[in-house]
Amino acid sequence: MNSFSFISAGNAPSVGATKRKQTHAVNVSWGKNKVQVGGGAPVVVQSMTNTDTANAIQTAIQVKELAMAGSELVRITVNTPDAAREVSAIREQLDRMNVDVPLVGDFHYNGHKLLTDFPECAQALSKYRINPGNMGGGRRRDDNFAQMIEVACRYNKPIRIGVNWGSLDQDLMAKMMDANGKRSTPWDAQAVMREALVVSAISNAQRAQELGLSENLIVLSCKVSHVQDLITVYKNLSERCGYPLHLGLTEAGMGSKGIVASTAALAVLLQQGIGDTIRISLTPEPGGSRSKEVVVAQEILQTMGLRAFTPMVVACPGCGRTSSTFFQELADQIQTYLRDQMPIWKNQYPGVETLNVAVMGCVVNGPGESRHADIGISLPGTGEVPVAPVYVDGERTVTLKGDHIATEFQKIVEQYVHKRYGKN
Numbered sequence: 564m565n566s567f568s569f570i571s572a573g574n575a576p577s578v579g580a581t582k583r584k585q586t587h588a589v590n591v592s593w594g595k596n597k598v599q600v601g602g603g604a605p606v607v608v609q610s611m612t613n614t615d616t617a618n619a620i621q622t623a624i625q626v627k628e629l630a631m632a633g634s635e636l637v638r639i640t641v642n643t644p645d646a647a648r649e650v651s652a653i654r655e656q657l658d659r660m661n662v663d664v665p666l667v668g669d670f671h672y673n674g675h676k677l678l679t680d681f682p683e684c685a686q687a688l689s690k691y692r693i694n695p696g697n698m699g700g701g702r703r704r705d706d707n708f709a710q711m712i713e714v715a716c717r718y719n720k721p722i723r724i725g726v727n728w729g730s731l732d733q734d735l736m737a738k739m740m741d742a743n744g745k746r747s748t749p750w751d752a753q754a755v756m757r758e759a760l761v762v763s764a765i766s767n768a769q770r771a772q773e774l775g776l777s778e779n780l781i782v783l784s785c786k787v788s789h790v791q792d793l794i795t796v797y798k799n800l801s802e803r804c805g806y807p808l809h810l811g812l813t814e815a816g817m818g819s820k821g822i823v824a825s826t827a828a829l830a831v832l833l834q835q836g837i838g839d840t841i842r843i844s845l846t847p848e849p850g851g852s853r854s855k856e857v858v859v860a861q862e863i864l865q866t867m868g869l870r871a872f873t874p875m876v877v878a879c880p881g882c883g884r885t886s887s888t889f890f891q892e893l894a895d896q897i898q899t900y901l902r903d904q905m906p907i908w909k910n911q912y913p914g915v916e917t918l919n920v921a922v923m924g925c926v927v928n929g930p931g932e933s934r935h936a937d938i939g940i941s942l943p944g945t946g947e948v949p950v951a952p953v954y955v956d957g958e959r960t961v962t963l964k965g966d967h968i969a970t971e972f973q974k975i976v977e978q979y980v981h982k983r984y985g986k987n
Contacts, residue, residue: 579868581836586807587779589721591636591690593654596663598635600721600782600840601807605870606833607840608860609636609809611669613853616646616653623656625853630664631906632854633861633872636840638667638692641674647681654687665689667723671697671730675710685714690782692723695767696730704732708767712774721780722771726764727813728756728787735763757792760785761800768806781806782840786813790828797832807839817846822859829863858902874901874918877932877939881924884944890924893942893969897922900973912984920976921954930954938979940972955979 588602600607610629614622616639626637641647654666668688670677675698678685685691691711698707715722726732736759743755750758764783772778783806785796793812801808810829815821825843832838841863843856861872878894879885897920908915921936923929925944933939933954940963942951951963953975963971 581834583836583839584801586805586839587781589779589782589807591665591667591721593665593689594658594663596665598665600809604839606838606864607635608633608857608864609638609667609840609842610634610853610857610860611638611842611844612640613847616640617643617649619649619652619656622649623653623660623662626653626657626664626666627660627662628852628854629857630662632857633905634664634854634857636667636690637664638669638842641668641670641677641684641688642672644677644680647677647684650681650684651687667692670694670711674698675707675714678711678714685718685720688720690721690723691715692725693767694725694727694730695763696727696732700734704734708770709774712771712776715771715780716775719780721782722776723782723784723809724764724767724771725784725786725809726760726767728760728785728792729813731756731759732763735759753792757787757796757799760787760796761803764800765804768804778806782809783807784809784811786811788812788814790824793828794831797837798835801837808837809840809842810838811842811844813844814846815844818848821845825859826863830867833864833867833869871916873905873916874920876901877919877921877923877936879924879928879932884927885924886945887924890922890942893940893972894922896969897973897976901976908980908984911986912980913986915980915984918980918984930959934958937983938976940968942968 583603585603586601589600591598591600598607612622612625614625616622622639629637641650666688667690669692671694674693693711695708698704739755739759743749764785768781768783771781785800787793787796797808797810810832812825812828815825829841841860843859845856845859847853864870865872865875876894876898881891919936921932921939923932923939923941926947929941930952933941934957937956939954940951943949949964951968952959953961953963953972
């Protein structure tokens with residue numbers, strides 16, 4: 564009889580992300596909808612519109628689309644008097660559509676003036692995004708920043724101080740470069756820039772508190788475009804402050820490049836317990852849906868086991884044993900169906916977002932993967948008997964065959980969802 568022993572004694576190695584770093588809790592709310600950022604709350608998914616905010620109807624429609632996709636905060640550009648004037652109309656339109664997602668106003672250059680001149684805009688927004696690097700220089704920058712903080716204090720609105728390496732405070736950068744030149748062993752310019760981002764974010768947060776804003780109304784971000792820079796900056800930032808942190812590459816890019824870059828950077832930080840809210844800044848494909856960035860953010864969190872948003876479909880990649888595209892088509896059909904059902908199912912079937920479905924393509928791993936899933940189907944590969952066993956909770960329950968396998972399997976999924984997650 565063969566025997567084996569573990570290399571070392573003791574408990575089995577743990578699996579999972581590092582415990583989240585404890586940060587202040589910041590509440591971003593509208594009506595009865597309160598979204599908590601930080602304070603141990605689940606990582607929040609947010610997104611941003613790309614419509615002209617002066618077009619209230621078009622913007623409200625896109626906000627609704629993003630909210631329906633699962634965005635828990637939606638940021639809109641507020642860059643002109645016309646845009647600021649329409650913010651309250653956008654909020655009213657969303658309320659009429661029963662969309663209570665909090666709106667975040669994105670301000671650069673003239674935010675102090677817009678928030679002051681349009682108090683209805685300041686009140687309709689649930690949070691302000693402030694970029695200290697785009698507020699002028701010297702005394703003018705200090706006055707403009709103070710004016711925005713005064714408005715936030717007046718209406719008790721949280722802010723995100725969003726420092727960006729594309730618009731970093733040049734006065735601060737110059738001072739830090741001068742100080743670096745006096746070091747016995749100077750840092751390289753990139754290292755100085757990374758440090759300047761962290762210093763700018765923390766010092767502006769402290770200034771906001773000196774002006775009267777509670778620490779429980781402040782979120783920080785230091786946005787860059789390169790993966791390694793983002794990881795380094797946020798590890799440093801996390802060690803030096805207790806504010807909730809917003810994660811994201813400032814320009815992730817298009818298609819697979821943007822998805823891969825965002826996943827590579829955010830997964831490392833999230834695994835280390837860093838980050839309280841995320842956005843995936845994908846450049847949309849021509850004619851593509853803006854909501855794709857929401858789906859990617861959700862899938863990063865769900866595949867890491869940090870949150871659950873929608874039932875997940877496991878599907879094999881295909882090989883020489885699966886010359887038919889049928890399993891690919893079925894996997895796509897089921898995945899699309901499950902996501903489309905979630906706006907209804909999330910209230911009707913609590914917990915359904917944790918459902919795991921397997922759609923496999925041949926006998927090699929098909930039965931095993933199907934047994935591991937809550938519900939799975941093992942489709943025949945090339946040259947295999949044209950039948951498809953279905954497994955429910957690890958047990959083979961039925962074998963499908965013929966021209967209606969897809970329709971029959973979808974009905975089995977529907978029945979399973981109703982039976983397992985239906986309210987008694």
